[in-house]
Amino acid sequence: xxxxxxxxxxxxxxxxxxxxxxxxxxxxxxxxxxxxxxxxxxxxxxxxxxxxxxxxxxxxxxxxxxxxxxxxxxxxxxxxxxxxxxxxxxxxxxxxxxxxxxxxxxxxxxxxxxxxxxxxxxxxxxxxxxxxxxxxxxxxxxxxxxxxxxxxxxxxxxxxxxxxxxxxxxxxxxxxxxxxxxxxxxxxxxxxxxxxxxx
Numbered sequence: 001x002x003x004x005x006x007x008x009x010x011x012x013x014x015x016x017x018x019x020x021x022x023x024x025x026x027x028x029x030x031x032x033x034x035x036x037x038x039x040x041x042x043x044x045x046x047x048x049x050x051x052x053x054x055x056x057x058x059x060x061x062x063x064x065x066x067x068x069x070x071x072x073x074x075x076x077x078x079x080x081x082x083x084x085x086x087x088x089x090x091x092x093x094x095x096x097x098x099x100x101x102x103x104x105x106x107x108x109x110x111x112x113x114x115x116x117x118x119x120x121x122x123x124x125x126x127x128x129x130x131x132x133x134x135x136x137x138x139x140x141x142x143x144x145x146x147x148x149x150x151x152x153x154x155x156x157x158x159x160x161x162x163x164x165x166x167x168x169x170x171x172x173x174x175x176x177x178x179x180x181x182x183x184x185x186x187x188x189x190x191x192x193x194x195x196x197x198x199x
Contacts (some may be wrong), residue, residue, distance in 0.1 A: 005061065006045040009038050017084070019046065019061075027084075028061035032090035033170060037063060051082050060086065066094040077126045081117055087113040093173065098131045157188035166196060 005028065008069055016029045017038055030038070045066040046061030060082055064069040066191060067089055074085035084194065091112050100133035101124055102150040107121035154175055161171035173191040 002048045002050055002059065004045055004047045005059075006007050008043050009040050010195065012038050012040060019044070019062075026059055028059050029086065030061050031067070031086050032061045033093075034061070034067070034089075036166075049082075053079045061093070062089075064094075070097060073127055073130055074123075076118075076130075077123050079122065080114075084114040088115070089166070090167065100130050101127055104128070104183060121156075153185045156185045157192060160195075161192055164193075170196060 005019050005026055007026070009017055010020050010025065011018040012035060015032075017035070019026045019028050028048065033139040034046075043179070044063075046063065047065060048062070049060045049068065049071060051060060060071065062071060069083050071082075071089060074080050075086060079130050089173070092100075093165050100192040104124050106117060106120045106124070109115055109123060110117055115123070142147055157175055160172045161174070166174075171192065174195040175188060177195055178188065178191050
């Protein structure tokens, strides 16, 4: 098992990158949120998981141990494979996902790509004890507050940012940092873009 790779990013693709590790180029599949952190020509370290299939060996990479751990938990759930798990990691931060599980919040889970109601219920059933207790009432309120809803200024701002290419997780995190100082969609987008540009 390959625990992690440390090397130079040589190419970045839609869902993967090439990592040069002492002259050997590894194709590593990454989530959208991690892909945005990569810079061609710079060194990086990714925690990795090797998926063994009959027709292929696929390497998945993660910037943090939390992302790797959540990925492992997700693919342990019946019906969830690596692609769906990566789609989830591209959309929501690990802590936000864990809080949704602790809340048993099916409404949030079904907004994630590839997750229907039955799968959401199965995720809660199989992971609620594995992930443990996390978060408090304040964290729960924050997640609910930034869940995109039609007609809500925060939701519209999140949708606008995702249309610009940011993941929902990135957009929600940036808007949460702004607090509730404004109700204008235009101002939320403008300030959120400034926040995102600092990363």
